[in-house]
Amino acid sequence: MKDQLLAEAEQFITTCYKELHKNDDEINLRILQIKEKITEFGYYEHTFEELEHGAKMAWRNSNRCIGRLFWDSLTVRDKRNLNTESDIFEALEDHIQFATNNGQIRPTITIFKQESDQNRIRIWNHQLIRYAGYETEYGVIGDPASIALTKKCEELGWQGEGTPFDVLPLVIQINESSPKPFPLSKTHVLEVSIHHPELSWFEELQVKWYAVPLISDMCLEIGGIRYTAAPFNGWYMGTEIGARNLADDYRYNMLPKIAEQLNLDMNRNSSLWKDRALVELNIAVLHSYKNAGVSIVDHHTAAHQFKLFEQKEQAANRNLTGDWDWLIPPVSPATTHIFHRGYKDEIIKPNYFYQEKLY
Numbered sequence: 001m002k003d004q005l006l007a008e009a010e011q012f013i014t015t016c017y018k019e020l021h022k023n024d025d026e027i028n029l030r031i032l033q034i035k036e037k038i039t040e041f042g043y044y045e046h047t048f049e050e051l052e053h054g055a056k057m058a059w060r061n062s063n064r065c066i067g068r069l070f071w072d073s074l075t076v077r078d079k080r081n082l083n084t085e086s087d088i089f090e091a092l093e094d095h096i097q098f099a100t101n102n103g104q105i106r107p108t109i110t111i112f113k114q115e116s117d118q119n120r121i122r123i124w125n126h127q128l129i130r131y132a133g134y135e136t137e138y139g140v141i142g143d144p145a146s147i148a149l150t151k152k153c154e155e156l157g158w159q160g161e162g163t164p165f166d167v168l169p170l171v172i173q174i175n176e177s178s179p180k181p182f183p184l185s186k187t188h189v190l191e192v193s194i195h196h197p198e199l200s201w202f203e204e205l206q207v208k209w210y211a212v213p214l215i216s217d218m219c220l221e222i223g224g225i226r227y228t229a230a231p232f233n234g235w236y237m238g239t240e241i242g243a244r245n246l247a248d249d250y251r252y253n254m255l256p257k258i259a260e261q262l263n264l265d266m267n268r269n270s271s272l273w274k275d276r277a278l279v280e281l282n283i284a285v286l287h288s289y290k291n292a293g294v295s296i297v298d299h300h301t302a303a304h305q306f307k308l309f310e311q312k313e314q315a316a317n318r319n320l321t322g323d324w325d326w327l328i329p330p331v332s333p334a335t336t337h338i339f340h341r342g343y344k345d346e347i348i349k350p351n352y353f354y355q356e357k358l359y
């Protein structure tokens with residue numbers, strides 16, 4: 001195990017320090033230091049500089065991410081010193097406030113203590129901000145994707161209002177102690193009501209979504225060290241909300257309601273009623289976020305930015321890796337260059353990984 005850790009550390013320091021334009025003496029000195037730490041204690045710790053650049057490299061290596069052009073502009077917050085659930089909760093509220101920035105979203109990651117034999121911090125939420133889901137005898141209220149976590153939160157003593165848009169509490173667990181729920185104050189949660197630039201009936205659907213996507217259940221691995229609590233945010237690509245979260249029939253399932261209002265022929269697939277409803281919903285999402293001054297990107301602009309990323313990686317002499325299945329957008333994929341080429345789905349570290357589900 002120590003040899004494996006040392007090998008990962010050496011590989012990371014070599015790449016990271018070269019990118020930071022450090023010379024061979026600095027690289028060898030740092031590797032020697034780490035070797036001593038691992039030999040004596042069985043682990044080592046990153047400097048802030050290593051942590052910051054490692055988190056950026058991990059974003060750059062995220063094969064499924066179309067937003068990687070901006071990898072070097074990630075804001076990294078070092079919270080490895082925090083030890084209690086309430087201190088961690090406070091740091092998460094600060095992250096939400098800083099990243100939201102009144103709508104001018106700042107891509108940010110907050111990194112908590114690394115995993116060790118004595119220490120494991122986990123955030124049970126998939127995203128820091130997400131709506132609850134309730135199974136009732138009349139069907140599901142809220143987000144079906146949240147049913148399991150909502151049940152867990154209720155077992156832990158949390159009580160939602162029962163609306164389709166109840167923001168779940170943050171659930172923080174340290175080691176094997178009971179996970180603790182912390183309700184988020186609504187003042188921290190910026191939301192956008194969805195309306196359409198031409199179709200005035202759209203607002204009668206009374207649908208909204210939150211501004212900031214903040215993934216909190218993935219593990220950041222840098223140089224053999226695992227950060228099991230390292231929530232990160234960017235801004236949304238419109239299709240994530242308009243073609244998935246609000247459109248999937250196992251999510252908010254809005255397409256039939258929209259098609260009805262559009263008086264489309266829903267009895268024939270070939271009327272393409274689903275496709276027309278989908279496009280209008282995505283137009284409404286992009287229009288509403290822009291109108292509210294909340295950062296968002298359409299899938300055409302995002303694909304163009306990804307093209308620039310491909311060119312930048314080529315110029316930097318780095319091999320581009322990607323996961324085609326995820327990189328193509330769910331709306332009009334073949335209108336983007338991504339659809340018409342291939343990508344090598346090789347896993348390079350540092351990177352962000354799934355970790356075991358705790359509920």
Ligand code: HEM
Nearest residue numbers: 059062064065066067107108232233234235236237297352
């Ligand atoms: C800045 C704006 C960003 C945009 C528009 C963006 C866009 C996306 C989209 C559309 C996906 C696919 C999600 C899905 O289909 O469910 C994705 C995946 C991903 N993104 Fe980005 N991203 C951004 C920033 C970031 C940042 C800051 C990080 C980390 C530091 C990141 C890491 C990832 C990872 C790890 C995945 C794969 C998640 C999985 O495998 O479930 N992205 N991104």
Ligand SMILES: N/C(=N/c1cccc(CO[C@@H]2CCNC2)c1)c1cccs1
Nearest residue numbers: 067213214215232233234235236237240
């Ligand atoms: N726009 C985004 N979209 C996502 C990025 C990563 C993951 C996800 C959600 O993935 C879920 C798991 C599989 N599909 C939904 C969405 C970002 C979230 C955090 C930083 S950027």
